[in-house]
Amino acid sequence: MLGIDNINDYYDTSLKLDRLGILKRHQNFSFVRGSLENLELLESLFEQNDIDIVVNLAAQPGVRYSFKNPQSYIQSNLVGFANILECCKKQPIKHLIYASSSSVYGNNKKAPSSVTDRVDQPISLYAATKKANELMAYTYSHIYKLPTTGLRFFTVYGPWGRPDMAAIKFSNAIINHQPIEVYNYGKMKRDFTYIDDVIESVFRLIKKGPPSEAVSFHKIYNIGNHQPVELNNFIQLLEKHLDKKAVLKLLPLQPGEVLETFADIEELANDINYTPTTTIEEGINKFTKWFKAYKKLP
Template sequence: MSIIVTGAAGFIGFHLSKQLLALGYHVIGIDNLNEYYDAALKKDRLKLLETNANFTFHKMDLANQEEVHSLFKKHSINIVIHLAAQAGVRYSLTHPHSYVHSNLLGFLNILEGCRQFPVEHLIYASSSSVYGANTKTPFSEKDPVDHPVSLYAASKKANELMAHTYSHLYDIPTTGLRFFTVYGPWGRPDMAYYSFTRDIIQGNPINVFNHGDMSRDFTFIDDIVDGIVKLLHRPPKRQDEWNRKKPEPNSSYAPYKLYNIGNNNPIKLLDFIQTLEEKIGKKAEKVFLPMQPGDVKITYADITDLQSDVGFSPSTALEKGLESFVDWYKEYHLKE
């Protein structure tokens, strides 16, 4: 069985590809290796994947319609897992066009590939950012998400709408995953836990936004990968009994489904920093700043549906997850 993983050199894509290869799948990895963050880290991830004969890599910009079409035509694809995207809330404030190019046009080309060369299941990355101005917690997929507070969030909401359109028109089974603050070894340097670790070790101050009054549903990478693997062969089916008079936004009459995938346990930012300090063995110098535009005060996933449908159960405690990350960081960055 062949699975396309877009963003295979990225954080989640790397870990997922590694697990799929261990399970015996043939993985076709796609990435454009852009320099949103250090491309050397992406290349080092790829080196590990390329040691497996069942891994095939294509460097590609998914916004290139002809290249994406040729890829689908060349390979017999069973499942597509679309993780490639221009990430980052704050970056969207200064580079808005990147989000249209990657997150909208790139996703459209993936949808067209799945239409022209039918696949069993398209799983794609959405984000907890879609909850935007919502304040009712935990965030539920049954709640409306019509008030994004960043262009990044708006692009992910758009992906969900685009996926539903293709599920409706072309009967493509699509599953969207709203990720909640994923962390772990080989992570993204633009994420706070990564930059905190670097700055604490180097003795630099760390910026703590909203004066520390924030909480995040930190989710360890192994738990995320486990959830995605559980969904591989569980494509959504048409639901003729779906209530159009009282439509729930996370499901449909079409083969379409949305899930939160998080830890269901928000951690206060200052508690998170304290745990990180303990794992590093060094105190942080904190600079308290106001809330940044586009940020939200809390993320908190209701994972009832994913638990019920596939038995998803995140099991990695923050202490264990951060210890794993810090150990990897020191080995990767501080090696002699």
């Protein structure tokens, strides 16, 4: 198994290196530090290794950061993904699985969100790049018969998560007695999906194999918990398991943010015989245990 990451400084690299340290314990794992935007590097890696399945989870993430640094999204999410597609086409590989996002649904009023819903009105540049990835993948599947599967992830959380996401961001604020910026006064809902359920879903999709010509060699799934949780309730659970009260700074809805995410996962369940099962209470309990251990808290 070959991994590639540029270990950029979008957030604390020590967390990234600690994650990488876990992977390096496995004898069949090798790592290359580099960027997907470097086509020459990618081509050499594909030529030198017997690659049959590609799982592309790399991207410049985050809705709010896209307002500050749009160019990083163009380079990472569009140029980088185009390079992945080109290398997969030339190899050719058996199956490309790639990360999309629930952000592509924007502020669609229909709930739960289905993969058959229209997603042509993104409300952030990040969402626009993820929708573009889906269109690019479909085009390569149609023209070159490259099997591709896109995964619309719904607010993934758990141990080793990104520190700009709610779980770690809010937990850091709580233990340091710092205010949490709570948008739309906490009246937003997110379909929080625990990392173990995400991993199991991806693993089963790998085992299932690529989509066939019957679906134009291209498939999209929602990866969600199918249980939206109000942000205020999410914070209350963190307070409970960290045994500290949060300092809340209540603010109006921020540009680019959606009011609710809610995944229709019927198609995923039918195709891989699996439905995410981790409740928010169980997930927060597991997350906070890891968080306190990682931070060396009592």
